[in-house]
Amino acid sequence: MTAAGSPPTPAAAAPSTTPPTPPTVRGESEAIVFAVSAGGLGALYGLLIGLLTEDLPMSGDVSFGTLAAAGSGVIAALAAGWGYWRSRHAPGQEWRRALAPWAFTVNTISVVIAHTVLAVLATLVIYLVLSRGFIGLGVITFWSVVLMTVTLGLTAYLVSLSVSRMTTQRMSSLLMAFIVIGTLTAMVTTPDPVWWQIHFSHLGTFWALSSAVFNGTLVAGGLLVTTFAVYIAADMRALVARRKLAYERSPRIVSTLFVLMGFMLAGVGLVPVNVNEPIHNLSASGMALVYVGLLAAGPRILRGMPTFYFLSTWAFLASTVVTVVLFATGYFGLTALEIIVFALIFGWIAVFIRFLGVTGQTE
Known part of the structure; x- marks a missing residue:
């Protein structure tokens, strides 16, 4: 083990020498737990929105889509932070424990921000597309509960799986998806x-x-x-x-x-x-x-x-x-x-x- 402030040794820094970690029962189980928990919160959130508002549009500055995006962002931040912190003990990720505390903190923050923003942008895009397919349709209470449950549950599941086995290749894919979705969202809005x-x-x-x-x-x-x-x-x-x-x-x-x-x-x-x-x-x-x-x-x-x-x-x-x-x-x-x-x-x-x-x- 290296000192907290020193760079990891070659032996510790070996994600490329370790074969990709296959999905584990623990990882999949934790993702499901996150998804079910987030889905439950989504149901309550959707019910509250349905009771306090009336026929919100799917997309727009004040819409169901923006509220869903906000909820997805919160869930993604929680799932990414917790999952990325826990995954430092996973096979092939041991080198992360040798990083200086400030470096590990910065890495965690950046992963959380990336997943949070990506979740928000993806949700905005999805509801923008839905609004084009269901023109003029308002979201009543029933669909508010259903859609918010699915949105937040799916966000938690995908983010948990993403951060549980983070590698250089996966980080690259995350970066590409993040940049493309963010740029296209800005273009169309x-x-x-x-x-x-x-x-x-x-x-x-x-x-x-x-x-x-x-x-x-x-x-x-x-x-x-x-x-x-x-x-x-x-x-x-x-x-x-x-x-x-x-x-x-x-x-x-x-x-x-x-x-x-x-x-x-x-x-x-x-x-x-x-x-x-x-x-x-x-x-x-x-x-x-x-x-x-x-x-x-x-x-x-x-x-x-x-x-x-x-x-x-x-x-x-x-x-x-x-x-x-x-x-x-x-x-x-x-x-x-x-x-x-x-x-x-x-x-x-x-x-x-x-x-x-x-x-x-x-x-």
Whole structure:
């Protein structure tokens, strides 16, 4: 066991050397208990809403959907916090107990925030879709109870399972889902239907729920990327210890750059373009530069990873360069540039994590 303030040893930091933990009876049982408990609370919550309101719309600023999203957020926060804290004793997660208390706390907070925001956004989207399918339908007391029971119970179940076996690959999937759902939600709820004619960051400039969703997604996504860096460092330390990665300093360098990328992403959301354009642009361009730096330095600091990873890296780098050239020549506008580079960054992260998980394996 290492000291509380020291980094985990390679032996302790071994999620990538441990096969994925299969579902356990305990994990599934706890998820069901959470779901039933949350469903019971949802029934009471739905009954209260039904008695105090009359035929709430499915979606809107004041609607059943927003109340359901608030309830889902609370349940997700409780389930994520409790489940993630307990899962540090699970096989393959022992390295988390060697983290400094502040690092473990930050990781827990970021996982809780990510699951909470994702639950809220998913609930908002679901009820937005339902409102389009049942136009003009108000939610009476009976359906308020039923829908809230299902919504909160399902939220508790899915979040409990998600945090019970958190790995680098699962964290990557969580990040991708979080960013995609948050961004799409902001797009479809923005008060300006022609936002795309200005720029991508324009989505975060309104005094509206859509801008809160957009900026909140970026801030929470940035925090999640910093937590992501801890998992990456642990995986890479294990690979260095097994001599599958040649450069011994690669875990520290790559994880530090991911933390910097996370701070930059959060900065884009914390400082919308209409609040302070220079700081906003500095954060956005800084994130892009870190991404390009990771691509360019890959052959040296990630030597030992599969050949196809490096081929993919050069493809991402070439795509980024082509995108910038097309923008500079006026082929498309700023919105397209921002969206494409944004997609390339997170696409590369997903590819990097998948290849990191199989580095050192036989063909």
